Amino acid sequence: MSASPYVNADHAPSLIPVSVLGLRDGEDLPGVQELCRLTGIFFGVSMFAVTWLRDASPVSLWSSGACRRTAELLARCSYPALDAPGIVVATPADLARHGGACGHSGPSAADWPVGFLAAAPLTLADGTRVGALCIADTISRTFSTDDAQRLRDFAAMASEALRAQKALADTRRREQLLARAFRLAKVGGWEYNVITGNLTLSEQALEIYGMDTTIQPSLDVLMRRFYPGDAIIDTREDFARLLREGQGYDSRRRIQRLDGSSRWIHVLAEPESHEGQVVRVHGLVEDITDEVESQRRFHELAYTDKLTGLPNRGAFLLELGRHFSRHEPIVLIAIDIDGFKDINDTIGHHAGDQLLIEVGRRITAYFPVGTFAARVGSNEFTVIAPIHTAVGSAVEQMNHLRLQLREPVHYADQTLSASVSIGMCEAPAQANDADQIVRNTDIALYQAKKAGGDRTVVFEPEMRDRLEERVQLLRNVRRGIERKEFILYYQPIYDMRTHTLSGFEALMRWSLPEKGILTPGYFNAAFDDQALAPQLGDEALRNAFEQMRRWLNKGFDFKRVSVNVAAAQFYRLDLAGHILDMLKQYGLRPDQLTLEITESVYLGPGADAVEDALRTLHQSGVGIALDDFGTGYASLTQLQRFPVDSLKIDKSFVQNPDAGSIVDAIIALGTSLNIHIVAEGVESELHQDALLRRGCRYGQGYYLGKPMPAEFYA
Numbered sequence: 001m002s003a004s005p006y007v008n009a010d011h012a013p014s015l016i017p018v019s020v021l022g023l024r025d026g027e028d029l030p031g032v033q034e035l036c037r038l039t040g041i042f043f044g045v046s047m048f049a050v051t052w053l054r055d056a057s058p059v060s061l062w063s064s065g066a067c068r069r070t071a072e073l074l075a076r077c078s079y080p081a082l083d084a085p086g087i088v089v090a091t092p093a094d095l096a097r098h099g100g101a102c103g104h105s106g107p108s109a110a111d112w113p114v115g116f117l118a119a120a121p122l123t124l125a126d127g128t129r130v131g132a133l134c135i136a137d138t139i140s141r142t143f144s145t146d147d148a149q150r151l152r153d154f155a156a157m158a159s160e161a162l163r164a165q166k167a168l169a170d171t172r173r174r175e176q177l178l179a180r181a182f183r184l185a186k187v188g189g190w191e192y193n194v195i196t197g198n199l200t201l202s203e204q205a206l207e208i209y210g211m212d213t214t215i216q217p218s219l220d221v222l223m224r225r226f227y228p229g230d231a232i233i234d235t236r237e238d239f240a241r242l243l244r245e246g247q248g249y250d251s252r253r254r255i256q257r258l259d260g261s262s263r264w265i266h267v268l269a270e271p272e273s274h275e276g277q278v279v280r281v282h283g284l285v286e287d288i289t290d291e292v293e294s295q296r297r298f299h300e301l302a303y304t305d306k307l308t309g310l311p312n313r314g315a316f317l318l319e320l321g322r323h324f325s326r327h328e329p330i331v332l333i334a335i336d337i338d339g340f341k342d343i344n345d346t347i348g349h350h351a352g353d354q355l356l357i358e359v360g361r362r363i364t365a366y367f368p369v370g371t372f373a374a375r376v377g378s379n380e381f382t383v384i385a386p387i388h389t390a391v392g393s394a395v396e397q398m399n400h401l402r403l404q405l406r407e408p409v410h411y412a413d414q415t416l417s418a419s420v421s422i423g424m425c426e427a428p429a430q431a432n433d434a435d436q437i438v439r440n441t442d443i444a445l446y447q448a449k450k451a452g453g454d455r456t457v458v459f460e461p462e463m464r465d466r467l468e469e470r471v472q473l474l475r476n477v478r479r480g481i482e483r484k485e486f487i488l489y490y491q492p493i494y495d496m497r498t499h500t501l502s503g504f505e506a507l508m509r510w511s512l513p514e515k516g517i518l519t520p521g522y523f524n525a526a527f528d529d530q531a532l533a534p535q536l537g538d539e540a541l542r543n544a545f546e547q548m549r550r551w552l553n554k555g556f557d558f559k560r561v562s563v564n565v566a567a568a569q570f571y572r573l574d575l576a577g578h579i580l581d582m583l584k585q586y587g588l589r590p591d592q593l594t595l596e597i598t599e600s601v602y603l604g605p606g607a608d609a610v611e612d613a614l615r616t617l618h619q620s621g622v623g624i625a626l627d628d629f630g631t632g633y634a635s636l637t638q639l640q641r642f643p644v645d646s647l648k649i650d651k652s653f654v655q656n657p658d659a660g661s662i663v664d665a666i667i668a669l670g671t672s673l674n675i676h677i678v679a680e681g682v683e684s685e686l687h688q689d690a691l692l693r694r695g696c697r698y699g700q701g702y703y704l705g706k707p708m709p710a711e712f713y714a
Helices: 032-043 068-077 092-101 145-185 203-208 219-226 230-245 289-303 313-325 340-346 349-366 391-405 434-450 461-482 524-528 532-554 567-571 575-585 599-603 607-620 636-641 657-672 685-694
Strands: 047-052 059-064 088-090 116-123 129-137 187-193 199-201 249-256 262-274 277-287 330-337 372-375 380-386 409-411 414-416 420-427 456-458 486-495 500-512 516-518 561-564 593-598 623-629 646-649 676-680 698-700
Touching: 032 047, 032 059, 032 129, 032 145, 047 068, 059 068, 068 092, 068 116, 068 129, 116 145, 129 145, 187 203, 203 277, 219 230, 230 249, 230 262, 230 277, 262 289, 289 313, 313 372, 313 380, 313 434, 330 349, 330 391, 330 434, 340 349, 349 372, 349 380, 349 391, 349 409, 349 414, 391 420, 391 456, 420 434, 434 456, 434 461, 461 500, 461 524, 461 532, 486 532, 500 532, 524 532, 532 561, 532 567, 532 575, 561 623, 567 599, 567 607, 575 593, 575 607, 593 599, 593 607, 599 623, 607 623, 646 657, 657 676, 657 685, 685 698
Parallel strands: 420 456, 500 561, 561 593, 593 623, 623 646, 646 676, 676 698
Antiparallel strands: 047 059, 047 129, 088 116, 116 129, 187 199, 187 277, 249 262, 262 277, 330 380, 330 420, 372 380, 409 414, 486 500, 486 698, 500 516
C-alpha cells in the first residue's frame, strides 16, 4: 500500500479506446461479472467495479451496488491505479477532494456515498495498465497488506479476462481485415483434394471467374471453360509438374469468362504432401486485370510521345539496344527541324505542335512499314533503318526526304514551312554499340546545323576529333577564366588627318605560359558558346574599366575605349543596366566607352532585346560601333532601326585595291547618315593616303599602331 496517490493524479494518460475489446453495446466482459461478485463477497464490500481508464473519459465495464453517478465516481477515483506502485486506497477526504475536482459538488466528505475505495491495476499482455478492479463501501475501513495481496490476485484474474477478450477482438479484427483485403485486392482461395478430385473455390474466387457462387466446378471443367488456347496447355503442364515434383507454381494467365469478357489472373499453388505424395493443393487466385491494364497504360505513357503518337526517347533507346543485341546492321538517322524555336516564338506553340505532328507523319510515311521512327526531343526525330543501299544512295534518299518535309504545312490561316538538318551513322561500320552510334549521329547532325542547316551529313571519324578538340578548348577557356589568364591589349585609333589619338580598341588575348600570348582566332569558338561568351565579355569589360580608371588616375587622356560585345552576351536581359552599373562603379562616363558589335548581332534571334539594350546604352552616352561592316548582311533597315555611331570598314576592303568602289560606297553611306567611318587594317602609308583621299578620317592598323599592353601607352 502507499500514501495518498492523488497528489499527482491529474495527468492525462495516453489513450487506448475501450473499443479494442470489441464489446458490443450491452455486452459484458465474459467471466468478469462472477469474478467481481466473488471479490465483493471475499472482502465484504457493497460496491465493486471493473473500470477502463484510458478512453477519452473513464468507463465502467461492469459494476454492482453503485448507481450511475457512484459508478462514475469509482471510475474517476481509480485513475491513480495507472501509475501507483501498489494498491490505491482512498480515504473519504481523498474521495471528496478528487470528486470535487471531477466536477461533483458537495460541502464535505460526509456527503459522499463512498467512504472507502481500493483499486488494483489491470494490465494488458504487454504490461500496459489500462484500468482497475475497484472495491468500495459506504463506510470507511482498514485495508491490510494481506487484503492488498488478495486484491492483486483478483486483479490478475480480471487482467487475464481483459487480455483474452482483447486477443479475441484482435483475432476478429484481423479476420475482418483479411476478408476485406481479399475483397479489395480481388483475391480468392482454392483447394484441390488430389485423392477425391474435389475442387473447392472461395466465394471471391468464383466471382473472379464470373461463376455462380453456389456451384463448385470440377478442375477439368474450370480449365476447359475458362482457359483459352495455349493458356489451358500451360496450366495443365503447371499442375502436372506440381503433382509430379511436389513443387508449387506461380503463374499469370488470361482467362475468358462465361460472359465473354477477358480477365488476367495471378495463380499461386502450394502442394501438401503425405509420405512423399501430394494429397492436397492449396492456392490463391488474384484478379490482376487492373494491374495489367495499368502496366499497359504506363508503358504507353512511358514510351509514347503524347503529341505525335510516335515512340519517345525511352522506347527508341530500348529498340536500339535490341538491334545491337541481335547484331543487326542498321543506319541511325537523326532529323532536326531548323529554326523551330522561331516558329514557336512568332506564330505560337499550337502552330509548332501542328508542324511536329505533320513532320512525324511524313517521316513515318516515307520509310517502309515496320521501320522504327521516334520523336526523341523537342524538334528532333530519329529513324532506325536497315541498311539496304550504299551510303551515297542513302544520302540521296535523305535529301529527297528533306524536300518532302519542306513542303508547306497549312494550319488555320497560316502556311508553315521549315527545313530540316539530317545526321546519319551506320553500324557496325562506324559504331560498335548503342551509345556510340547515338553520339556519332549527334555529331553528324551538329555538323549539319553548324553548316547552316537544310542539309544531310554522314558521320566521319574526323568530325568526332574536331568536336573533342572544341570541347577541350572550351574546357581550357573555362579554366583560363578562373585563373585570370585573359588580358587586354590596346590598339590605337587615330585621326589620320591630324595624326592625333582618337581612342583605343581593347583586344582580348589569352596569356598561356606554355604557349605565350594567343589572339582570339585561337579561342574564337568560346564566343559562340552561350555560357562562356558572357563570362569572357564580363572579363573584357571589367579589365577595360579597370585600365581606364588607372589611366585617368595617371592623367592620361585615352579619349574612348572600344570593347567588343559578342551576340551571346545579349542573352543576358539586364546587359544595359549591368554595363552602366559597372561604369558607375569605376567612376567612368558613358561617353568614354564604345561597344563594338558585328552585323550578326542585329540579324540573330532576339533582335528586339538587342535593340532595347543598345538604345538604352546609346541614350546614356555609350557609343555603338558596327564592326567588320560590309562582310555580313546588314541592310539600311538595320542601320535606321538600331542606334549606330560609327561603321568600321573591314580590312579585307581596305587592303584590296579592287575594292575601292565598296570603300567609297561605305564612306558615302556613313556621310549621308551622319555616322563616323573607321577603317581597319591600315598597314601602310599607301592605305592611309588612299583612305584620306576618299574622305575617311579615322583609321586603325599596324601602320598607325600595333595592339600593345596598356603599360606601353601610360
